[in-house]
């Protein structure tokens with residue numbers, strides 16, 4: 285299996301924010317992690333990207349045990365993630381935001397930076413090429429020189445994707461990629477996620493927008509009070525009794541959108 289967790293648990297004091305969660309993602313698939321507020325979705329992401337140490341259980345990426353690896357090492361292995369759009373540098377250009385993000389993750393040592401060594405120049409060139417490629421992928425080529433403060437919320441979401449894509453990840457973790465954008469714009473972001481998967485990138489997202497999830501996800505993992513209560517295709521999840529109970533019949537019955 286491309287990626288899997290084996291019974292991972294995270295305790296904060298007495299509270300198990302994530303408890304004994306086993307899940308697996310296939311290469312090039314889209315998996316959505318859903319669940320009511322406080323279900324443990326963000327903590328699950330933080331565990332698999334190395335931000336929080338895991339209390340127990342294991343995480344495997346392409347059969348490598350990455351359970352105890354620090355976040356930078358996990359990122360270098362090929363797991364990228366998006367951060368909130370509030371982390372963007374509003375006064376810098378779209379391109380510079382991707383360049384800064386990329387350089388933070390690939391930078392040469394301080395001496396290279398001071399003396400502008402050949403390696404530093406080579407890295408700069410590569411960062412630029414990767415940034416432009418990522419921006420073209422998310423279809424932001426036309427605004428690369430615009431300051432972030434002047435682009436729309438939806439463009440900021442695309443930019444967050446580009447930041448994650450610039451390091452050539454094999455898997456991306458997207459935290460509420462469509463939060464705060466209108467339904468039409470949500471369609472554009474869903475299309476981009478499908479495009480990533482079609483390019484072989486394994487996509488895992490946390491999202492509350494149920495109509496989008498129901499049509500976009502290949503698989504849905506449902507968390508409630510830290511535990512996995514269901515895993516399956518959207519049509520299975522919609523009919524799952526435990527899921528309906530957890531949501532009190534609300535959002536899982538939202539209409540399905542077609543992409």
Ligand SMILES: Nc1ncnc2c1ncn2[C@@H]1O[C@H](COP(=O)(O)OP(=O)(O)OP(=O)(O)O)[C@@H](O)[C@H]1O
Pocket residue numbers: 296299300301319320321322323324325326327328
């Ligand atoms: N750093 C932390 N320290 C202590 N408790 C935490 C910490 N992070 C999360 N929790 C607790 O763990 C539980 C799960 O939180 P988490 O943020 O993972 O849920 P979530 O499903 O992402 O929720 P939401 O949809 O509201 O973002 C909550 O009870 C939360 O208060």
